[in-house]
Amino acid sequence: DIQMTQSPSSLSASVGDRVTITCRASQSISRYVNWYQQKPGKAPKLVIYVTSILQNGVPARFSGSGSGTDFTLTISSLQPEDFATYYCQQSYITPFTFGQGTELKIK
């Protein structure tokens, strides 16, 4: 199975900050990475797919980049509604696998 490793596991930031979350795959997966946002008690929600395509309705402050084994999710100016846990997921080959999550907390 392809292992997806996110860093950091937890991140404290303030409204207006720029934050970057990193995801590393255990082997090359081209651009087959998706990112999800999950708030407590809710299902994950798609934010970005195929590395950098914003899901409909997702604000432009979210962006994604990378290829091969290293990927990033960046939020350019944190808003209160962005505090959540974020997961990367590889969609290159089954079994699809997820990172362990990055909890984004208010400082």
Add this chain to the structure above:
Amino acid sequence: QVQLQESGPGLVRPSGTLSLTCAVSGASLSDVYCWGWVRQSPGKGLEWIGKIYPAGSVDYNPSLKSRVTMSMDKSKNQFSLDVRSMTAADTAVYYCVIERFGGGTPAINWFDPWGQGILVTVSS
């Protein structure tokens, strides 16, 4: 707007079988998507269980393959998951998901939307 809704028992006895159903609204099981299941537990995080294609073929996570069966009922527009020989390690929130596709080889794909999830506890 496509919506998914899981249903099933919240409690399963050890060694028992979990049976979950996902009702689909706003889309048809004959549409060009795959219909899948993902679970989330504190110990293992998010884990892909498997998917069923519109024609009925399946692809399961090898870690669960011996205990899992997925099926679909197009007349009811719903799909189902059975997990046999449940243990405490199977305690999790179970989500049904739509796997959407784009172009490319392999095809690009992503999960959207997700059902709200159902908490399943394995306990005697």
